Amino acid sequence: MTRRSPLVFGLIGAGCALLALEAMHSKLMTPAGAARMARSAELVRRAGLTDLALFTEARFARNPALADLHTAFQDSPLSFEHFPSGTFAPRPAAGFGQGTLRFGTEEDAR
Amino acid sequence: MTPWVRRQQALADYTLAAMARRRVKNIGLLLIYALVIFVIASATLFSTALRHEAEIVLAEAPELIVQNLVMGRHDMISAEIIEELEAIRGVGGVTGRLWGYFYDRVNGANYTLMVPLDPKMVPPAGQALFGEALPRTRGLGWDTAPLFLSRYPGDLFRLDPAGRLSHESALVSADLILLGEEDFRAFFDLPPAVYTDIAVSIRNSREIDTIVAKAGKLLPNARLVTRDEISRTYQKLFYWREGIMVAMAGASVLAFAIFAAEKASGLSAEETREIGILKAIGWDTRDVIAMKLWEGGLISLGAFLFGTGLAYLHVFAFDAALFASVLKGWSVIYPDFRLTPMIDGVQLTALFFLTVLPYTAATIVPIWRAATADPDQVMR
Numbered sequence: 001m002t003r004r005s006p007l008v009f010g011l012i013g014a015g016c017a018l019l020a021l022e023a024m025h026s027k028l029m030t031p032a033g034a035a036r037m038a039r040s041a042e043l044v045r046r047a048g049l050t051d052l053a054l055f056t057e058a059r060f061a062r063n064p065a066l067a068d069l070h071t072a073f074q075d076s077p078l079s080f081e082h083f084p085s086g087t088f089a090p091r092p093a094a095g096f097g098q099g100t101l102r103f104g105t106e107e108d109a110r
Numbered sequence: 111m112t113p114w115v116r117r118q119q120a121l122a123d124y125t126l127a128a129m130a131r132r133r134v135k136n137i138g139l140l141l142i143y144a145l146v147i148f149v150i151a152s153a154t155l156f157s158t159a160l161r162h163e164a165e166i167v168l169a170e171a172p173e174l175i176v177q178n179l180v181m182g183r184h185d186m187i188s189a190e191i192i193e194e195l196e197a198i199r200g201v202g203g204v205t206g207r208l209w210g211y212f213y214d215r216v217n218g219a220n221y222t223l224m225v226p227l228d229p230k231m232v233p234p235a236g237q238a239l240f241g242e243a244l245p246r247t248r249g250l251g252w253d254t255a256p257l258f259l260s261r262y263p264g265d266l267f268r269l270d271p272a273g274r275l276s277h278e279s280a281l282v283s284a285d286l287i288l289l290g291e292e293d294f295r296a297f298f299d300l301p302p303a304v305y306t307d308i309a310v311s312i313r314n315s316r317e318i319d320t321i322v323a324k325a326g327k328l329l330p331n332a333r334l335v336t337r338d339e340i341s342r343t344y345q346k347l348f349y350w351r352e353g354i355m356v357a358m359a360g361a362s363v364l365a366f367a368i369f370a371a372e373k374a375s376g377l378s379a380e381e382t383r384e385i386g387i388l389k390a391i392g393w394d395t396r397d398v399i400a401m402k403l404w405e406g407g408l409i410s411l412g413a414f415l416f417g418t419g420l421a422y423l424h425v426f427a428f429d430a431a432l433f434a435s436v437l438k439g440w441s442v443i444y445p446d447f448r449l450t451p452m453i454d455g456v457q458l459t460a461l462f463f464l465t466v467l468p469y470t471a472a473t474i475v476p477i478w479r480a481a482t483a484d485p486d487q488v489m490r
Contacts, residue, residue, distance in 0.1 A: 005126060015412065043275065044170040044171055052282055
């Protein structure tokens with residue numbers, strides 16, 4: 001019977017080595033990545049940016065942190081979603097119906 | 111070599127020989143298994159790297175943004191409010207932000223025009239700093255090529271390049287046009303004493319909540335967005351996106367789970383007969399179970415290593431090419447960015463336990479049942 005185990009163990013070892021190399025690669029790339037991100041953060045600070053330029057097709061996708069998320073029919077009636085990236089922008093997990101009704105500043109202070 | 115190691119090696123050899131008899135089925139199983147792990151691991155790695163990047167980069171966003179709301183929608187905010195906000199104790203600086211969108215009919219892209227907060231960064235009149243994607247999508251072939259924007263038929267607004275924003279910050283600046291205040295107001299035909307919103311810097315981060323409460327009382331109709339909220343929005347967004355990707359892979363995961371459970375838990379007549387023969391020639395129940403554990407372990411470990419290794423290469427060497435079309439949506443502008451490789455050990459370990467262990471465990475029960483039965487009965 002031909003012994004297949006050395007070949008298969010070799011392949012498993014190669015797979016482990018690949019993962020180890022990738023882990024090492026990610027460690028080696030960390031300083032350069034951190035420097036790059038620091039430069040991006042510097043741009044964010046100097047320009048006063050608030051959002052990532054990941055989706056640019058609609059304002060609730062381009063600036064999800066600042067968009068009118070609570071306003072219905074933002075672009076046209078009967079159109080809840082018409083951009084595919086709307087699928088990726090979730091409804092806020094908290095904040096709906098969690099406020100309290102107060103009457104005047106006295107009650108607010110209490 | 112200790113007897114235990116020799117014994118395991120012999121068991122592995124036997125298992126591999128048995129698997130080789132059903133070569134096509136086992137290789138097919140390994141490939142599908144690896145593909146499922148590849149999709150889930152790609153989504154996890156991609157989302158983790160984006161989340162990390164957003165967290166670090168947006169940590170420098172303004173501490174507080176004050177927006178005016180009219181009829182439930184964002185509206186321009188009066189410059190007079192700047193003084194009112196400056197009067198709140200603990201506020202470091204208050205600056206009006208000018209930014210807006212422009213739809214370019216030439217290429218169907220949306221740009222974000224903005225006046226930088228830092229006066230040193232403001233380009234001279236008639237000039238602008240362009241984000242990475244702008245020259246690319248508008249075909250501005252050389253560095254000094256001017257940009258002409260048309261707001262209505264017959265109109266041309268010229269902006270000469272004061273420079274280009276670095277390619278490496280594309281994730282935050284791909285669609286940006288940074289220009290001076292006069293040019294911005296002229297372009298959007300904006301009156302002088304209004305801003306898009308107001309950025310407030312706060313000296314002591316522990317005072318943010320107090321200042322937000324004070325500002326909320328001062329401007330009851332305003333929307334106040336803190337830096338923490340911005341960061342949380344993105345954390346949620348990427349968790350959500352990762353979830354969507356995994357959900358999209360959900361159907362295939364389910365199909366695979368059924369396939370694997372069928373393969374792992376139900377024994378074919380041929381396999382049952384094989385176990386009967388092994389028992390008849392003197393194999394112990396433990397040997398039979400160990401052999402099947404080797405089979406499950408080799409397939410699931412191989413699939414995990416293969417799938418995860420390829421997922422890393424897909425996300426960080428090939429810029430998540432398979433996801434790009436899903437993420438791009440309808441955008442004409444999509445930043446050309448490269449993520450910093452990052453492996454989240456906890457997530458990978460969870461993936462390992464969620465994929466390797468259940469499959470290996472699922473193989474044990476039916477084998478144990480067959481292996482403990484009488485050989486004569488099993489072979490019939």
